[in-house]
Amino acid sequence: MYQKQATILSKHFGLSQDDVSIKPIGNGHINTTLLLKSPEKNIVVQKLNTHVFPDPISLVNNARQIEIHLSDKKDQHAYQLEIIKHIPTTEENYVVEIEGESWRALEFIGRSYSEDVVANQEQAEIAANAFGQFAAALEDFDASNLHSVIPDFHNLTMRLDALKRVVKADPVGRLEACQKEVDFCLAQSQLLSELAELVDILPVRACHNDTKINNMLFCNQTQQAKAVIDLDTCMPGYWMFDFGDMVRTFCSPEAEDSTNLERVKVREDIFQAIVDGYVAPLDGIITEQEKQSFWLGAKVMTFMIGVRFLTDYIDGDNYFSIKYDGHNLDRARNQFALYRDLVEKTETLQAILFK
Structure with missing residues (x-):
C-alpha cells in the first residue's frame, strides 16, 4: 500500500531504493507508523496526522528537544533508558512532504516489544x-x-x-x-x-x-x-x-x-x-x-x-x-x-x- 512512499522516503533518508519493503507496526490511534526495511538498515517512518497535529514542524521540534535533553542526561549517566531519535534527511530536514502528506523517520529500537494489556x-x-x-x-x-x-x-x-x-x-x-x-x-x-x-x-x-x-x-x-x-x-x-x-x-x-x-x-x-x-x-x-x-x-x-x-x-x-x-x-x-x-x-x- 505504501510502496511508492517507501521508495521516496528511502531516497530522502539516504537509503537504497532497491529491495525496500514497508509494513505497519504498532497500534497507534492517530499517526500511521510503518517499518521501512532496506539492505542498509531498518527505520521507523510515520505519516503524521495533520488533522490532529496541524503543525508537524512544531511537533518534531518538541520531540527533538526532549530527545536532546535525554541524550545529555544519558551522557551524564542520569538516564538509563534508550532514546527514540529522529533521523535527518540527506538535506538535514526532519519532516518530508510527499504528495501533501507529512512524514518523518525515527531510529528503530530493535530487540524490543510492547504490550497493549499489562500481564502482571x-x-x-x-x-x-x-x-x-x-x-x-x-x-x-x-x-x-x-x-x-x-x-x-x-x-x-x-x-x-x-x-x-x-x-x-x-x-x-x-x-x-x-x-x-x-x-x-x-x-x-x-x-x-x-x-x-x-x-x-x-x-x-x-x-x-x-x-x-x-x-x-x-x-x-x-x-x-x-x-x-x-x-x-x-x-x-x-x-x-x-x-x-x-x-x-x-x-x-x-x-x-x-x-x-x-x-x-x-x-x-x-x-x-x-x-x-x-x-x-x-x-x-x-x-x-x-x-x-x-x-x-x-x-x-x-x-x-x-x-x-x-x-x-x-x-x-x-x-x-x-x-x-x-x-x-x-x-x-x-x-x-x-x-x-x-x-x-x-x-x-x-x-x-x-x-
Missing part, C-alpha cells in the same frame, strides 16, 4: 518506573520551551463543551444510540470543581501526556524497560495526568475497546505497582500537592478519554482511527466502566496511594 504486577511496575525515570530526567527541562501541539489536550471543561456541541448538532444521527452515555457524562461535573481547586497550586512540568502501556518498550532478552516512545504529545502539563493515564491503561485486564465490560475492573495489585514504580524515581522531586493530585488524575484521565471517544463517535469518527462502526462507542463504554470501578474502590485505592 511486575510488568506494571517496570513500565511505571520507566515513565517515572522519564519524568525525573525532565525535571530540569523548561516546559515553556515546548509548543502546545494540541492546545487544551487535558482540559476537561473543553472536552465536555465539545461533547455538548456534537450532542446538539448530532451530525450523523447517532445520539439516540448513546443517550445514556451522554447523560452519564454530563452528571460528572463535580470533577471540574475538583480540578479547579488543584491546578493553580501544581508546578507545570514537561510531561509525556500519553503514558499508555504500549508507549513503553520492553527488552526481549531481559523483559526490563528499554525505552519510552511516542513523544508527540510532550507538552507542558501536570504529572497527575501522566499518572492517571497509566492507571487508565494498565489497571484493566481488558483492552480499551473490549466489550466484556464485566471484566473491566481496576486490578488493585496493578494500581499498587504503578504507585511504587512511578513515585520511586521522583523521590525528592515530587511535591506533596502533586502526590495528592494523582488520585484526581486517575479519575479525570479515565473519564476524559471516554468523553473523547464518545464525542468522536457522535461526530462521525473524525479523530480516532476505527476498525468498525461503533468502535468509538465501545471504547467509550469501556472507559466509563473503568471509571465507575475506580470511584467504587476510592477508599481502597486511596489507601494504597497515600500510605
Whole structure:
C-alpha cells in the first residue's frame, strides 16, 4: 500500500531504493507508523496526522528537544533508558512532504516489544518506573520551551463543551444510540470543581501526556524497560495526568475497546505497582500537592478519554482511527466502566496511594 512512499522516503533518508519493503507496526490511534526495511538498515517512518497535529514542524521540534535533553542526561549517566531519535534527511530536514502528506523517520529500537494489556504486577511496575525515570530526567527541562501541539489536550471543561456541541448538532444521527452515555457524562461535573481547586497550586512540568502501556518498550532478552516512545504529545502539563493515564491503561485486564465490560475492573495489585514504580524515581522531586493530585488524575484521565471517544463517535469518527462502526462507542463504554470501578474502590485505592 505504501510502496511508492517507501521508495521516496528511502531516497530522502539516504537509503537504497532497491529491495525496500514497508509494513505497519504498532497500534497507534492517530499517526500511521510503518517499518521501512532496506539492505542498509531498518527505520521507523510515520505519516503524521495533520488533522490532529496541524503543525508537524512544531511537533518534531518538541520531540527533538526532549530527545536532546535525554541524550545529555544519558551522557551524564542520569538516564538509563534508550532514546527514540529522529533521523535527518540527506538535506538535514526532519519532516518530508510527499504528495501533501507529512512524514518523518525515527531510529528503530530493535530487540524490543510492547504490550497493549499489562500481564502482571511486575510488568506494571517496570513500565511505571520507566515513565517515572522519564519524568525525573525532565525535571530540569523548561516546559515553556515546548509548543502546545494540541492546545487544551487535558482540559476537561473543553472536552465536555465539545461533547455538548456534537450532542446538539448530532451530525450523523447517532445520539439516540448513546443517550445514556451522554447523560452519564454530563452528571460528572463535580470533577471540574475538583480540578479547579488543584491546578493553580501544581508546578507545570514537561510531561509525556500519553503514558499508555504500549508507549513503553520492553527488552526481549531481559523483559526490563528499554525505552519510552511516542513523544508527540510532550507538552507542558501536570504529572497527575501522566499518572492517571497509566492507571487508565494498565489497571484493566481488558483492552480499551473490549466489550466484556464485566471484566473491566481496576486490578488493585496493578494500581499498587504503578504507585511504587512511578513515585520511586521522583523521590525528592515530587511535591506533596502533586502526590495528592494523582488520585484526581486517575479519575479525570479515565473519564476524559471516554468523553473523547464518545464525542468522536457522535461526530462521525473524525479523530480516532476505527476498525468498525461503533468502535468509538465501545471504547467509550469501556472507559466509563473503568471509571465507575475506580470511584467504587476510592477508599481502597486511596489507601494504597497515600500510605
